[in-house]
Structures are given as structure tokens and as C-alpha cells.
Amino acid sequence: MTTKKELPLSQVYGLLEPGPVVLLTTARAGQPNVMPMSWHTMLEFMPPLVGCVVSSQNYTFGILRRTGECVINIPAVELAKKMVACGNASGKTVDKFKTYGLTPVSAALVQAPLIAECFANLECKVVDRKLVTKYNFFVLEVIQAWIDPRRKRPQTLHHHGQGIFTVPGRTLKLPSPKTSF
Amino acid sequence: MTTKKELPLSQVYGLLEPGPVVLLTTARAGQPNVMPMSWHTMLEFMPPLVGCVVSSQNYTFGILRRTGECVINIPAVELAKKMVACGNASGKTVDKFKTYGLTPVSAALVQAPLIAECFANLECKVVDRKLVTKYNFFVLEVIQAWIDPRRKRPQTLHHHGQGIFTVPGRTLKLPSPKTSF
Numbered sequence: 001m002t003t004k005k006e007l008p009l010s011q012v013y014g015l016l017e018p019g020p021v022v023l024l025t026t027a028r029a030g031q032p033n034v035m036p037m038s039w040h041t042m043l044e045f046m047p048p049l050v051g052c053v054v055s056s057q058n059y060t061f062g063i064l065r066r067t068g069e070c071v072i073n074i075p076a077v078e079l080a081k082k083m084v085a086c087g088n089a090s091g092k093t094v095d096k097f098k099t100y101g102l103t104p105v106s107a108a109l110v111q112a113p114l115i116a117e118c119f120a121n122l123e124c125k126v127v128d129r130k131l132v133t134k135y136n137f138f139v140l141e142v143i144q145a146w147i148d149p150r151r152k153r154p155q156t157l158h159h160h161g162q163g164i165f166t167v168p169g170r171t172l173k174l175p176s177p178k179t180s181f
Numbered sequence: 182m183t184t185k186k187e188l189p190l191s192q193v194y195g196l197l198e199p200g201p202v203v204l205l206t207t208a209r210a211g212q213p214n215v216m217p218m219s220w221h222t223m224l225e226f227m228p229p230l231v232g233c234v235v236s237s238q239n240y241t242f243g244i245l246r247r248t249g250e251c252v253i254n255i256p257a258v259e260l261a262k263k264m265v266a267c268g269n270a271s272g273k274t275v276d277k278f279k280t281y282g283l284t285p286v287s288a289a290l291v292q293a294p295l296i297a298e299c300f301a302n303l304e305c306k307v308v309d310r311k312l313v314t315k316y317n318f319f320v321l322e323v324i325q326a327w328i329d330p331r332r333k334r335p336q337t338l339h340h341h342g343q344g345i346f347t348v349p350g351r352t353l354k355l356p357s358p359k360t361s362f
Contacts, residue, residue, distance in 0.1 A: 014345075017200070017219045017339075017342065018200050019199050020200070038198045038199075038223075039198070039223045041222035041232060042219075042234070051222060051316075051318065053223070080355060134309075135225065135232075137232065159199060160195050161192070162195070163354055163355045163357035164352060164354060165354075166350065167349075167351050167353070168350055169349055170347065170350065171347050172345075172346040173345060174261060175265055176343050
């Protein structure tokens with residue numbers, strides 16, 4: 001992670017709140033896996049809590065439930081094709097890191113790997129499973145965050161359904177609201 | 182709602198998955214209120230379930246908990262200033278609809294109003310309160326959805342923290358993934 005620096009945990013919300021597609025990595029017996037995910041939300045600023053849905057039909061589901069660890073990796077537009085490929089194959093039969101040319105990097109605090117090609121990486125532990133059975137909804141705590149300081153305006157991917165994605169366009173600076181969103 | 186048409190509930194996910202700021206309306210004894218919200222996620226396609234955080238410090242929180250009803254209204258960029266204004270005042274002391282020039286329209290199935298100026302409106306009922314006490318997290322079911330068919334590429338607002346927002350830029354069409362995100 002020589003090109004990345006630690007991101008203060010208090011700044012994590014600004015990465016996830018705009019709704020980017022992320023790549024969720026897990027590991028089972030040293031074998032890393034990765035899946036794209038758009039169904040996530042911030043739940044708390046500090047410590048940063050994230051809620052996310054991982055379908056019980058996905059290979060990742062069982063690993064996440066068993067290990068209680070994952071990394072939320074945020075890709076920019078140059079990874080769009082690899083991201084879609086990761087959503088069209090199962091880690092049960094494909095080593096997606098090798099097959100799609102993604103580079104796993106050891107995380108500091110969890111077994112799941114960081115994806116080197118992503119501009120931000122959030123190491124997470126599962127802290128609440130109350131809604132897992134009913135909604136496949138996991139509550140994660142971000143315990144370590146990394147960011148590439150060279151990427152000033154990353155072109156994140158935002159899924160509108162049925163393979164339509166947008167990347168951010170114009171930026172607006174508005175008076176910061178007093179209350180959280 | 183003469184300018185809007187019903188949106189099939191199966192298409193709701195495509196509106197929320199990209200992560201837009203929304204305006205959440207509620208009503209108490211006929212008095213409507215509205216607050217901006219970015220902390221939300223899809224939980225299920227059909228029936229569409231949405232999870233969202235409404236801080237217990239917000240006036241909306243008590244109303245939502247009591248009435249179990251709300252509308253998720255999606256603004257486009259021309260409402261940016263009004264959206265920020267709604268986040269900087271409390272419905273406890275300000276009638277935000279009158280003060281900021283928003284038009285309440287009767288919903289079909291809930292007491293909370295639709296905002297006429299928003300290009301989409303999702304009428305919701307609270308269906309699960311298990312994580313309300315711990316995380317201020319409500320599970321909503323969308324029971325009726327409206328969309329303005331004239332808006333083809335709405336410039337939704339995406340909050341990056343500290344008053345920085347982006348609107349969608351370039352669109353990508355990629356092979357639709359087999360699995361949900």
C-alpha cells in the first residue's frame with residue numbers, strides 16, 4: 001500500500017454517501033473472493049458503521065457470515081469491465097483476482113484482502129447480525145481506511161439498474177447543512 | 182399529479198441504488214414536514230424495501246416512529262438550494278413547504294405529502310423497527326411510486342460530505358450482471 005495513505009475514520013462517510021458501486025472482498029482459508037455491491041448505506045459517522053445487503057445466493061454470503069470480516073473497495077471507472085465481470089461469475093468456481101487481473105494486498109486488521117487497483121479500501125468487521133436472516137443485511141464497522149491521495153476526483157460508478165451506470169459530472173459547493181443527512 | 186405516472190414497483194430500485202439525496206416527507210396532524218436524507222439503501226427488489234437512517238435528533242424521527250408513514254421524494258439539481266435549506270431548519274419551528282416554496286400534493290396511500298417539484302415520489306410504510314432504537318434505522322416498504330415521464334436523465338444530487346455535491350455525468354451501458362448488486 002505504498003501509494004495509499006491512511007484515511008481518518010471520520011472521513012469515511014464522504015466516500016460511501018454518494019452511492020458508489022463497491023467491490024466487497026472476503027477470504028476463506030486464504031482464498032480471496034470479490035463481488036460488486038450497490039446496496040449499502042452509512043449508519044453512523046464515528047465509529048463509521050455501514051449497513052449492506054449481501055444476498056444469501058452469493059458465495060460471499062457464507063464467508064462473510066462465518067468470518068465476520070470484509071473489505072469495501074471503491075473502484076473508479078477504469079475498473080468498470082472488471083467490476084461487471086466480478087458480478088457475472090461465482091467465487092465458488094472462479095478465482096476472480098487471477099481471472100480478471102485484480103491485485104490482492106494484505107489488509108492491516110482483517111484477513112480479507114484490499115484490491116490494489118481501487119482508490120479506497122475500508123477494512124471492516126461485522127458488528128451486528130440481527131437483520132441478516134430476514135434481509136441479508138449486515139452491519140459493518142470500518143476499523144481501518146486507506147485512500148490514494150493522488151486521486152482527487154475519482155470517477156466512481158453509480159448503478160441505475162439493468163447495466164446502466166453513471167459517473168460523477170458537475171460538482172456543486174453548497175452551504176454545509178447543520179444536521180446530518 | 183397530472184404530470185406524473187405510476188412507476189411499476191419493480192423499477193424503484195433503479196432510482197435509489199445510485200445514491201441520490203432524497204427529501205423525506207412526513208405529516209403530523211395534517212402538518213407536513215420535510216428533511217433531506219442520504220443514508221438509505223435498497224434492501225429488496227419486490228416488494229421494494231428501503232432501509233434508511235433518520236437521526237433521533239431530527240424532528241422527523243418522532244413523526245415517522247409514531248405514524249409509520251413517509252414519502253421518499255427525489256429532487257433534481259434545480260432544487261439544490263431548497264434541499265440544503267430544508268436541512269438547515271427544523272420542522273418544529275418552520276413550515277418548510279411554505280417557507281421554501283415546495284408544493285405538497287396528496288399521496289394515494291399515506292398521509293405524508295408528495296413534493297410536486299420532485300421528479301419521483303415513493304409512498305412508504307414502516308415495516309420493521311428492530312434497528313430503530315440502536316441505529317435510528319427504519320425499514321420501509323414502497324407501496325406506491327410516481328415518476329415524471331418527461332425527465333429522461335434527472336440530475337440527481339449526490340452528497341460527498343461537507344456541502345460538496347455532484348450530479349451524474351457520463352453514462353455507461355455495460356452488460357447487465359446476472360446477480361443483483
